[in-house]
Amino acid sequence: MKLIDPITQFSNEIQALRRAIHAHPELCFEEHDTAELVARKLTEWGIPVIRGLGGTGVVGVVSNGSSKRAIGLRADMDALPMQELNTFPHASKNEGKMHACGHDGHTAMLLGAAHYLSQHRNFDGTVYLIFQPAEEGGGGAKRMMDEGLFAQCPMDAVFGMHNWPGIAVGRFGLTAGPMMASSNEFEVIVRGKGAHAAQPHKGIDPIMVAVQIAQSWQTILTRNKSPIDAGVLSITQIHAGSATNVIPDEATLIGTVRTFDLDVLDLIESRMKTISEHTAQAFNASVDFRFKRNYPPLINSAAETAFAADVLRSIVGEEGVDAQVEPTMTAEDFAYMLQEKPGCYVFIGNGEGDHRSAGHGLGPCNLHNPSYDFNDALLPIGATYWVRLAETFLKPA
Numbered sequence: 575m576k577l578i579d580p581i582t583q584f585s586n587e588i589q590a591l592r593r594a595i596h597a598h599p600e601l602c603f604e605e606h607d608t609a610e611l612v613a614r615k616l617t618e619w620g621i622p623v624i625r626g627l628g629g630t631g632v633v634g635v636v637s638n639g640s641s642k643r644a645i646g647l648r649a650d651m652d653a654l655p656m657q658e659l660n661t662f663p664h665a666s667k668n669e670g671k672m673h674a675c676g677h678d679g680h681t682a683m684l685l686g687a688a689h690y691l692s693q694h695r696n697f698d699g700t701v702y703l704i705f706q707p708a709e710e711g712g713g714g715a716k717r718m719m720d721e722g723l724f725a726q727c728p729m730d731a732v733f734g735m736h737n738w739p740g741i742a743v744g745r746f747g748l749t750a751g752p753m754m755a756s757s758n759e760f761e762v763i764v765r766g767k768g769a770h771a772a773q774p775h776k777g778i779d780p781i782m783v784a785v786q787i788a789q790s791w792q793t794i795l796t797r798n799k800s801p802i803d804a805g806v807l808s809i810t811q812i813h814a815g816s817a818t819n820v821i822p823d824e825a826t827l828i829g830t831v832r833t834f835d836l837d838v839l840d841l842i843e844s845r846m847k848t849i850s851e852h853t854a855q856a857f858n859a860s861v862d863f864r865f866k867r868n869y870p871p872l873i874n875s876a877a878e879t880a881f882a883a884d885v886l887r888s889i890v891g892e893e894g895v896d897a898q899v900e901p902t903m904t905a906e907d908f909a910y911m912l913q914e915k916p917g918c919y920v921f922i923g924n925g926e927g928d929h930r931s932a933g934h935g936l937g938p939c940n941l942h943n944p945s946y947d948f949n950d951a952l953l954p955i956g957a958t959y960w961v962r963l964a965e966t967f968l969k970p971a
Protein backbone atom coordinates (compact mmCIF):
# COMPACT_ATOMS: atom_id res chain seq x y z
CA MET A 575 0.00 0.00 0.00
CA LYS A 576 1.38 3.40 -0.97
CA LEU A 577 0.23 5.66 1.83
CA ILE A 578 1.39 9.28 2.04
CA ASP A 579 4.10 9.45 4.74
CA PRO A 580 3.13 12.78 6.37
CA ILE A 581 -0.46 11.48 6.63
CA THR A 582 0.69 8.26 8.32
CA GLN A 583 2.81 10.37 10.69
CA PHE A 584 -0.28 12.47 11.48
CA SER A 585 -2.45 9.38 12.11
CA ASN A 586 -2.40 9.68 15.89
CA GLU A 587 -3.91 13.15 15.70
CA ILE A 588 -6.56 11.99 13.22
CA GLN A 589 -7.35 9.04 15.47
CA ALA A 590 -7.72 11.33 18.48
CA LEU A 591 -10.14 13.51 16.49
CA ARG A 592 -12.08 10.44 15.34
CA ARG A 593 -12.46 9.15 18.87
CA ALA A 594 -13.43 12.56 20.22
CA ILE A 595 -16.18 12.75 17.60
CA HIS A 596 -17.24 9.17 18.35
CA ALA A 597 -17.56 10.01 22.05
CA HIS A 598 -19.81 13.02 21.31
CA PRO A 599 -22.31 11.92 18.66
CA GLU A 600 -24.94 14.38 17.44
CA LEU A 601 -28.09 13.71 15.41
CA CYS A 602 -29.40 15.13 12.11
CA PHE A 603 -28.99 18.93 11.87
CA GLU A 604 -27.82 19.08 15.50
CA GLU A 605 -24.12 18.60 14.70
CA HIS A 606 -23.17 21.88 16.41
CA ASP A 607 -20.15 20.68 18.41
CA THR A 608 -18.92 18.47 15.56
CA ALA A 609 -19.20 21.34 13.06
CA GLU A 610 -17.45 23.63 15.54
CA LEU A 611 -14.59 21.14 15.91
CA VAL A 612 -14.28 20.73 12.13
CA ALA A 613 -14.33 24.49 11.49
CA ARG A 614 -11.81 25.12 14.30
CA LYS A 615 -9.36 22.55 12.92
CA LEU A 616 -9.66 23.81 9.34
CA THR A 617 -9.12 27.40 10.52
CA GLU A 618 -6.15 26.31 12.65
CA TRP A 619 -4.61 24.82 9.49
CA GLY A 620 -5.15 28.02 7.51
CA ILE A 621 -8.12 26.80 5.47
CA PRO A 622 -10.93 29.33 4.80
CA VAL A 623 -14.30 28.00 5.93
CA ILE A 624 -17.87 28.52 4.72
CA ARG A 625 -20.46 27.90 7.43
CA GLY A 626 -24.21 27.72 7.67
CA LEU A 627 -25.02 25.78 4.49
CA GLY A 628 -27.62 23.24 5.55
CA GLY A 629 -27.57 24.63 9.08
CA THR A 630 -24.53 22.88 10.54
CA GLY A 631 -22.73 22.19 7.24
CA VAL A 632 -19.08 23.23 6.91
CA VAL A 633 -17.07 23.64 3.69
CA GLY A 634 -13.29 24.10 3.73
CA VAL A 635 -11.79 25.74 0.65
CA VAL A 636 -8.19 24.93 -0.30
CA SER A 637 -6.92 26.66 -3.43
CA ASN A 638 -3.64 26.79 -5.26
CA GLY A 639 -2.40 28.14 -8.60
CA SER A 640 -4.64 29.77 -11.17
CA SER A 641 -6.76 26.96 -12.60
CA LYS A 642 -10.53 27.30 -12.39
CA ARG A 643 -10.91 23.56 -12.03
CA ALA A 644 -12.38 22.33 -8.76
CA ILE A 645 -13.23 19.08 -7.03
CA GLY A 646 -15.57 18.37 -4.10
CA LEU A 647 -14.79 15.77 -1.42
CA ARG A 648 -17.70 14.98 0.85
CA ALA A 649 -17.98 13.52 4.36
CA ASP A 650 -21.04 13.25 6.61
CA MET A 651 -21.01 14.18 10.32
CA ASP A 652 -24.23 12.87 11.89
CA ALA A 653 -24.88 9.95 14.25
CA LEU A 654 -27.86 7.67 14.93
CA PRO A 655 -30.54 7.71 17.65
CA MET A 656 -29.49 4.46 19.35
CA GLN A 657 -27.75 3.36 22.53
CA GLU A 658 -24.12 2.27 22.16
CA LEU A 659 -23.18 -1.09 23.77
CA ASN A 660 -19.42 -0.58 23.59
CA THR A 661 -17.68 0.31 26.84
CA PHE A 662 -14.24 1.43 25.62
CA PRO A 663 -13.09 4.91 26.66
CA HIS A 664 -14.28 6.62 23.46
CA ALA A 665 -17.80 5.11 23.64
CA SER A 666 -20.66 7.58 23.32
CA LYS A 667 -21.12 10.00 26.20
CA ASN A 668 -24.44 11.17 24.76
CA GLU A 669 -27.28 8.98 25.98
CA GLY A 670 -29.25 7.37 23.15
CA LYS A 671 -26.95 8.66 20.41
CA MET A 672 -24.22 6.73 18.64
CA HIS A 673 -21.82 6.88 15.71
CA ALA A 674 -22.89 3.43 14.48
CA CYS A 675 -22.46 4.24 10.78
CA GLY A 676 -18.83 5.39 10.98
CA HIS A 677 -19.50 9.02 10.05
CA ASP A 678 -17.03 9.89 12.83
CA GLY A 679 -14.40 8.16 10.67
CA HIS A 680 -15.59 9.89 7.49
CA THR A 681 -15.22 13.28 9.15
CA ALA A 682 -11.77 12.38 10.52
CA MET A 683 -10.47 11.03 7.17
CA LEU A 684 -11.47 14.23 5.40
CA LEU A 685 -9.84 16.29 8.17
CA GLY A 686 -6.67 14.23 7.69
CA ALA A 687 -6.73 15.04 3.97
CA ALA A 688 -7.44 18.71 4.75
CA HIS A 689 -4.39 18.95 7.00
CA TYR A 690 -2.11 17.50 4.31
CA LEU A 691 -3.60 19.56 1.47
CA SER A 692 -3.17 22.76 3.48
CA GLN A 693 0.55 22.05 3.92
CA HIS A 694 1.40 20.51 0.55
CA ARG A 695 -0.45 22.25 -2.24
CA ASN A 696 0.61 19.91 -5.04
CA PHE A 697 -2.31 20.84 -7.26
CA ASP A 698 -3.64 23.61 -9.46
CA GLY A 699 -7.24 24.58 -8.70
CA THR A 700 -9.61 24.32 -5.75
CA VAL A 701 -10.52 21.51 -3.39
CA TYR A 702 -13.86 21.89 -1.59
CA LEU A 703 -13.96 19.85 1.62
CA ILE A 704 -17.67 19.29 2.26
CA PHE A 705 -18.73 18.27 5.79
CA GLN A 706 -22.47 17.72 5.59
CA PRO A 707 -25.12 17.27 8.26
CA ALA A 708 -28.01 14.82 8.42
CA GLU A 709 -27.20 11.94 6.10
CA GLU A 710 -29.27 9.52 8.20
CA GLY A 711 -32.70 10.36 6.83
CA GLY A 712 -32.48 14.14 7.00
CA GLY A 713 -31.26 14.78 3.45
CA GLY A 714 -28.52 17.15 4.60
CA ALA A 715 -26.83 16.93 1.20
CA LYS A 716 -29.99 18.18 -0.49
CA ARG A 717 -30.38 21.00 1.98
CA MET A 718 -26.79 22.18 1.45
CA MET A 719 -27.47 22.17 -2.31
CA ASP A 720 -30.79 24.02 -1.91
CA GLU A 721 -28.96 26.65 0.12
CA GLY A 722 -26.38 27.23 -2.60
CA LEU A 723 -23.56 24.71 -2.19
CA PHE A 724 -22.80 24.34 -5.90
CA ALA A 725 -23.45 28.04 -6.65
CA GLN A 726 -21.04 29.20 -3.93
CA CYS A 727 -18.60 26.37 -4.57
CA PRO A 728 -18.62 25.66 -8.31
CA MET A 729 -17.00 22.25 -8.82
CA ASP A 730 -16.45 19.98 -11.82
CA ALA A 731 -17.06 16.74 -9.94
CA VAL A 732 -17.87 15.51 -6.46
CA PHE A 733 -16.77 12.36 -4.66
CA GLY A 734 -18.02 10.44 -1.62
CA MET A 735 -16.84 7.49 0.49
CA HIS A 736 -18.38 5.14 3.06
CA ASN A 737 -16.69 2.63 5.35
CA TRP A 738 -17.95 -0.85 4.52
CA PRO A 739 -17.79 -3.81 6.91
CA GLY A 740 -17.15 -7.11 5.13
CA ILE A 741 -14.70 -5.61 2.62
CA ALA A 742 -11.13 -6.20 3.85
CA VAL A 743 -9.02 -3.30 5.13
CA GLY A 744 -6.89 -1.97 2.27
CA ARG A 745 -9.54 -2.79 -0.31
CA PHE A 746 -12.10 -0.58 -2.02
CA GLY A 747 -15.33 -1.30 -3.87
CA LEU A 748 -17.04 0.87 -6.48
CA THR A 749 -19.03 0.48 -9.65
CA ALA A 750 -20.22 2.66 -12.52
CA GLY A 751 -23.98 3.20 -12.66
CA PRO A 752 -26.36 2.45 -9.77
CA MET A 753 -24.56 1.58 -6.54
CA MET A 754 -27.31 2.30 -3.99
CA ALA A 755 -31.08 2.32 -4.22
CA SER A 756 -33.81 4.91 -4.10
CA SER A 757 -35.55 4.69 -0.75
CA ASN A 758 -39.28 5.35 -0.42
CA GLU A 759 -41.96 4.77 2.17
CA PHE A 760 -45.67 4.12 2.02
CA GLU A 761 -48.63 4.17 4.39
CA VAL A 762 -51.93 2.84 3.13
CA ILE A 763 -55.02 3.05 5.31
CA VAL A 764 -57.86 0.74 4.36
CA ARG A 765 -61.20 2.07 5.59
CA GLY A 766 -63.98 -0.49 6.11
CA LYS A 767 -66.85 -0.58 8.55
CA GLY A 768 -66.55 -2.01 12.05
CA ALA A 769 -68.88 -4.72 13.31
CA HIS A 770 -69.27 -7.50 15.86
CA ALA A 771 -66.85 -10.25 14.93
CA ALA A 772 -69.73 -12.73 15.07
CA GLN A 773 -71.74 -10.62 12.61
CA PRO A 774 -69.21 -9.85 9.83
CA HIS A 775 -72.03 -9.48 7.27
CA LYS A 776 -73.06 -6.24 9.02
CA GLY A 777 -69.66 -4.61 8.42
CA ILE A 778 -66.84 -4.29 5.87
CA ASP A 779 -63.75 -6.06 7.17
CA PRO A 780 -60.67 -3.87 6.44
CA ILE A 781 -58.29 -6.63 7.55
CA MET A 782 -59.33 -8.98 4.74
CA VAL A 783 -58.95 -6.13 2.24
CA ALA A 784 -55.50 -5.22 3.58
CA VAL A 785 -54.39 -8.84 3.30
CA GLN A 786 -55.59 -9.02 -0.32
CA ILE A 787 -53.72 -5.82 -1.14
CA ALA A 788 -50.56 -7.04 0.58
CA GLN A 789 -50.61 -10.30 -1.43
CA SER A 790 -51.39 -8.60 -4.74
CA TRP A 791 -48.63 -6.01 -4.39
CA GLN A 792 -45.97 -8.72 -4.63
CA THR A 793 -47.21 -9.52 -8.15
CA ILE A 794 -45.97 -6.06 -9.21
CA LEU A 795 -42.42 -7.31 -8.66
CA THR A 796 -42.97 -10.66 -10.38
CA ARG A 797 -45.57 -9.85 -13.10
CA ASN A 798 -45.27 -6.13 -13.96
CA LYS A 799 -41.64 -5.15 -13.47
CA SER A 800 -39.10 -6.60 -15.90
CA PRO A 801 -37.25 -9.50 -14.24
CA ILE A 802 -33.99 -7.76 -15.22
CA ASP A 803 -34.77 -4.69 -13.09
CA ALA A 804 -34.13 -4.69 -9.34
CA GLY A 805 -36.86 -3.72 -6.91
CA VAL A 806 -37.92 -4.50 -3.34
CA LEU A 807 -41.32 -3.95 -1.73
CA SER A 808 -41.35 -4.77 1.97
CA ILE A 809 -44.40 -4.35 4.20
CA THR A 810 -42.88 -3.77 7.61
CA GLN A 811 -45.97 -2.95 9.69
CA ILE A 812 -49.62 -4.02 9.64
CA HIS A 813 -51.84 -2.39 12.23
CA ALA A 814 -55.51 -3.12 12.88
CA GLY A 815 -57.91 -3.90 15.65
CA SER A 816 -57.84 -4.08 19.43
CA ALA A 817 -60.07 -6.99 20.48
CA THR A 818 -60.77 -10.63 19.61
CA ASN A 819 -64.47 -10.01 19.02
CA VAL A 820 -64.44 -6.69 17.14
CA ILE A 821 -63.95 -6.12 13.43
CA PRO A 822 -62.16 -2.75 13.29
CA ASP A 823 -62.92 0.21 11.05
CA GLU A 824 -59.44 0.47 9.62
CA ALA A 825 -56.28 -1.45 8.76
CA THR A 826 -52.95 0.16 7.95
CA LEU A 827 -50.09 -1.14 5.80
CA ILE A 828 -46.66 0.52 6.17
CA GLY A 829 -43.35 -0.27 4.50
CA THR A 830 -40.61 0.62 2.06
CA VAL A 831 -39.89 0.35 -1.67
CA ARG A 832 -36.35 0.34 -3.09
CA THR A 833 -35.22 0.54 -6.71
CA PHE A 834 -32.11 1.46 -8.69
CA ASP A 835 -34.13 3.21 -11.36
CA LEU A 836 -36.75 5.97 -11.20
CA ASP A 837 -38.81 4.50 -14.08
CA VAL A 838 -39.11 1.25 -12.13
CA LEU A 839 -40.11 3.28 -9.08
CA ASP A 840 -42.81 5.10 -11.11
CA LEU A 841 -44.18 1.74 -12.21
CA ILE A 842 -44.22 0.24 -8.70
CA GLU A 843 -45.82 3.29 -7.13
CA SER A 844 -48.58 3.58 -9.73
CA ARG A 845 -49.38 -0.16 -9.66
CA MET A 846 -49.49 -0.11 -5.84
CA LYS A 847 -52.01 2.72 -5.99
CA THR A 848 -54.18 1.04 -8.64
CA ILE A 849 -54.19 -2.30 -6.82
CA SER A 850 -55.06 -0.77 -3.46
CA GLU A 851 -57.86 1.44 -4.81
CA HIS A 852 -59.45 -1.25 -6.98
CA THR A 853 -59.10 -4.01 -4.39
CA ALA A 854 -60.75 -1.78 -1.81
CA GLN A 855 -63.50 -0.92 -4.27
CA ALA A 856 -64.14 -4.61 -4.97
CA PHE A 857 -64.87 -5.09 -1.25
CA ASN A 858 -66.84 -1.84 -0.81
CA ALA A 859 -63.99 -0.38 1.24
CA SER A 860 -61.86 2.67 0.47
CA VAL A 861 -58.17 3.59 0.87
CA ASP A 862 -55.93 6.52 1.70
CA PHE A 863 -52.80 5.93 -0.36
CA ARG A 864 -49.66 7.78 0.74
CA PHE A 865 -46.31 7.23 -0.94
CA LYS A 866 -43.28 9.33 -0.04
CA ARG A 867 -40.08 9.42 -2.05
CA ASN A 868 -36.95 9.86 0.05
CA TYR A 869 -33.42 9.53 -1.36
CA PRO A 870 -33.03 8.92 -5.12
CA PRO A 871 -30.85 6.07 -6.42
CA LEU A 872 -27.12 6.72 -6.15
CA ILE A 873 -25.65 6.59 -9.66
CA ASN A 874 -21.91 6.87 -10.26
CA SER A 875 -20.91 8.47 -13.56
CA ALA A 876 -18.75 6.25 -15.78
CA ALA A 877 -15.75 8.53 -16.45
CA GLU A 878 -15.34 9.63 -12.80
CA THR A 879 -15.70 6.02 -11.61
CA ALA A 880 -12.93 4.91 -13.96
CA PHE A 881 -10.87 7.87 -12.73
CA ALA A 882 -11.42 7.01 -9.06
CA ALA A 883 -10.59 3.35 -9.71
CA ASP A 884 -7.28 4.35 -11.33
CA VAL A 885 -6.38 6.58 -8.37
CA LEU A 886 -7.24 3.73 -5.97
CA ARG A 887 -5.10 1.25 -7.94
CA SER A 888 -2.14 3.62 -7.58
CA ILE A 889 -2.56 3.35 -3.79
CA VAL A 890 -3.70 -0.22 -3.05
CA GLY A 891 -2.79 -1.98 -6.31
CA GLU A 892 -4.94 -3.85 -8.81
CA GLU A 893 -5.98 -6.51 -6.26
CA GLY A 894 -7.16 -3.86 -3.78
CA VAL A 895 -9.87 -2.49 -6.08
CA ASP A 896 -13.14 -4.19 -6.94
CA ALA A 897 -14.38 -1.90 -9.73
CA GLN A 898 -17.58 -3.90 -10.15
CA VAL A 899 -18.70 -4.19 -6.57
CA GLU A 900 -22.22 -5.51 -6.04
CA PRO A 901 -24.68 -2.62 -5.53
CA THR A 902 -26.71 -2.50 -2.32
CA MET A 903 -30.36 -1.66 -1.62
CA THR A 904 -29.38 0.71 1.17
CA ALA A 905 -29.68 4.41 0.39
CA GLU A 906 -27.49 7.50 0.76
CA ASP A 907 -28.23 11.18 0.26
CA PHE A 908 -24.95 11.73 -1.64
CA ALA A 909 -27.22 10.54 -4.50
CA TYR A 910 -28.60 14.11 -4.70
CA MET A 911 -25.13 15.52 -5.37
CA LEU A 912 -24.60 12.94 -8.11
CA GLN A 913 -27.86 14.05 -9.76
CA GLU A 914 -26.27 17.47 -10.35
CA LYS A 915 -22.55 16.75 -10.69
CA PRO A 916 -20.56 13.90 -12.17
CA GLY A 917 -18.71 11.91 -9.56
CA CYS A 918 -18.25 8.65 -7.75
CA TYR A 919 -19.01 7.09 -4.38
CA VAL A 920 -16.74 4.33 -3.10
CA PHE A 921 -16.77 1.78 -0.29
CA ILE A 922 -13.61 1.65 1.83
CA GLY A 923 -13.21 -1.79 3.46
CA ASN A 924 -13.69 -1.71 7.24
CA GLY A 925 -12.69 -5.37 7.68
CA GLU A 926 -14.55 -8.12 9.53
CA GLY A 927 -14.40 -6.53 12.97
CA ASP A 928 -11.09 -7.97 14.19
CA HIS A 929 -9.90 -4.42 14.93
CA ARG A 930 -12.23 -4.51 17.90
CA SER A 931 -10.52 -4.96 21.22
CA ALA A 932 -11.61 -4.99 24.84
CA GLY A 933 -14.67 -2.91 25.58
CA HIS A 934 -16.55 -3.72 22.43
CA GLY A 935 -20.09 -5.03 22.60
CA LEU A 936 -20.66 -8.61 21.53
CA GLY A 937 -22.86 -7.89 18.52
CA PRO A 938 -21.63 -8.12 14.93
CA CYS A 939 -19.45 -5.30 13.63
CA ASN A 940 -22.09 -4.15 11.14
CA LEU A 941 -23.31 -0.67 10.28
CA HIS A 942 -26.15 0.53 12.54
CA ASN A 943 -25.32 -2.16 15.12
CA PRO A 944 -24.88 -1.01 18.78
CA SER A 945 -21.48 -2.79 18.88
CA TYR A 946 -20.12 -1.04 15.81
CA ASP A 947 -16.92 0.96 15.72
CA PHE A 948 -15.11 2.56 12.79
CA ASN A 949 -11.73 0.91 12.16
CA ASP A 950 -8.95 3.44 12.84
CA ALA A 951 -6.61 1.57 10.47
CA LEU A 952 -8.64 3.16 7.66
CA LEU A 953 -7.83 6.74 8.62
CA PRO A 954 -4.53 7.11 6.70
CA ILE A 955 -5.86 4.96 3.83
CA GLY A 956 -8.98 7.06 3.31
CA ALA A 957 -7.10 10.34 3.77
CA THR A 958 -4.48 9.22 1.23
CA TYR A 959 -7.26 8.41 -1.26
CA TRP A 960 -8.82 11.88 -0.83
CA VAL A 961 -5.47 13.60 -1.33
CA ARG A 962 -4.42 11.55 -4.39
CA LEU A 963 -7.86 11.98 -5.90
CA ALA A 964 -7.66 15.77 -5.56
CA GLU A 965 -4.01 15.98 -6.71
CA THR A 966 -4.69 13.83 -9.78
CA PHE A 967 -7.92 15.62 -10.66
CA LEU A 968 -6.19 19.01 -10.36
CA LYS A 969 -2.84 17.99 -11.84
CA PRO A 970 -0.90 21.10 -12.87
CA ALA A 971 -0.76 21.45 -16.69
Ligand SMILES: [Zn+2]
Binds near residue numbers: 675710941942
Ligand atom coordinates in the same frame (compact mmCIF):
# COMPACT_ATOMS: atom_id res chain seq x y z
ZN1 LIG B 1 -26.11 4.86 8.20
Ligand SMILES: [Zn+2]
Binds near residue numbers: 675676677
Ligand atom coordinates in the same frame (compact mmCIF):
# COMPACT_ATOMS: atom_id res chain seq x y z
ZN1 LIG C 1 -23.58 6.08 6.79
